[in-house]
Amino acid sequence: MTNIQESTMRDADQKTGGNIARNLWMMLSGVGIIMLLGVITGFLSQHNAQGGGALDLAGVAVLGAIAAAILILAFVIWKLFQQGKQSGEKVPRREKVYNRFLVGSFLFGGTTGLALALTGSFDAPETSLMSNAAMSPVLAIILSIAIGVILPAITLYWHRHAVDEQEETAYRLGALIAIYAFWFIAPVWWFLWRGGILPEVNGVTLYFITMFVALVVWFWKKYR
Amino acid sequence: MKNQLKVLRAMRNWSQADLGEHLDVSRQAVNAIETGKYDPSLPLAFKISRLFELPIEEIFDDEHTGEHDA
Numbered sequence: 001m002t003n004i005q006e007s008t009m010r011d012a013d014q015k016t017g018g019n020i021a022r023n024l025w026m027m028l029s030g031v032g033i034i035m036l037l038g039v040i041t042g043f044l045s046q047h048n049a050q051g052g053g054a055l056d057l058a059g060v061a062v063l064g065a066i067a068a069a070i071l072i073l074a075f076v077i078w079k080l081f082q083q084g085k086q087s088g089e090k091v092p093r094r095e096k097v098y099n100r101f102l103v104g105s106f107l108f109g110g111t112t113g114l115a116l117a118l119t120g121s122f123d124a125p126e127t128s129l130m131s132n133a134a135m136s137p138v139l140a141i142i143l144s145i146a147i148g149v150i151l152p153a154i155t156l157y158w159h160r161h162a163v164d165e166q167e168e169t170a171y172r173l174g175a176l177i178a179i180y181a182f183w184f185i186a187p188v189w190w191f192l193w194r195g196g197i198l199p200e201v202n203g204v205t206l207y208f209i210t211m212f213v214a215l216v217v218w219f220w221k222k223y224r
Numbered sequence: 225m226k227n228q229l230k231v232l233r234a235m236r237n238w239s240q241a242d243l244g245e246h247l248d249v250s251r252q253a254v255n256a257i258e259t260g261k262y263d264p265s266l267p268l269a270f271k272i273s274r275l276f277e278l279p280i281e282e283i284f285d286d287e288h289t290g291e292h293d294a
Contacts, residue, residue: 166253166262222252224261 022080023223029073029080036070098163170221178214185209226285230258232276246275 040063047059055063135143162168186206192198233243233254240254247254247268256262264272273280 164249164253165265165268166249166256169262 022084024219026077026080027219029077032073033070033077036066036073040066097161101158167222170218173221174214174216174218177217178210181213182206182210225260225263226287227257227260228283228285229254229272232278232283233258247271 043059043062043066047055159168159171162171186201189198189201189206193200229243233240236242238246239251240258241251244251244254249268253262257264269280269284272283276283
């Protein structure tokens with residue numbers, strides 16, 4: 001059809017691998033920040049449990065080191081974001097909205113998680129994610145509405161306004177493989193529990209496994 | 225599926241993001257189509273066909289040889 005060589009392609013198009021790595025590092029850095037915030041809250045919770053008061057020099061040093069690591073990761077995110085802007089890549093309007101929504105969700109989730117951790121809610125059996133302890137009917141109803149009504153509505157909107165069909169396909173494949181993961185992992189775990197090899201099946205763990213599988217497949221299909 | 229998208233794009237000196245803008249898809253989608261990792265839907269294939277003013281079969285190659293046709 002034509003004798004145009006690939007060498008005539010514009011530079012931005014040759015950086016696909018770099019873009020994938022950049023997005024991945026930004027995500028990992030974000031997760032790293034959340035985990036480090038968790039370490040800080042855990043450290044402070046333990047300190048308070050041991051009587052509280054002023055931190056000794058070692059405690060200050062530990063907190064300072066963690067805070068420095070958080071700042072470094074934040075700097076990495078900012079630097080990678082700047083690199084992305086300077087690569088000359090145009091971002092369609094829908095993708096901008098999508099990215100803002102992602103960042104907003106990330107900040108909201110991180111802030112909520114941090115607030116729960118700081119108030120010691122993760123340690124309380126009533127609100128602990130992995131606990132089967134009884135909770136108040138009001139809290140049960142609030143959480144049920146959040147997960148059973150609000151989240152599905154957001155998810156429906158999210159999927160109907162996907163960036164494009166490739167994104168939709170990535171979501172669909174992620175969901176399909178996630179449900180297969182659930183179908184296969186749940187009975188295997190159950191059998192192994194009955195055989196005395198594994199602890200009792202935990203629904204919340206299965207829930208997070210399926211979410212993780214869906215997320216990994218979506219990322220792989222969208223950015224590979 | 226093999227295709228001529230990268231070449232057609234280069235003829236217009238468009239980046240993947242430029243083409244994505246014309247097709248209202250992300251740069252990732254353009255890249256996935258170009259590298260054969262994602263086959264576009266029929267509506268998107270028609271859109272590409274209209275954009276480059278070429279029949280779909282001149283842009284996409286399903287490697288069908290016709291050997292088993294009746």
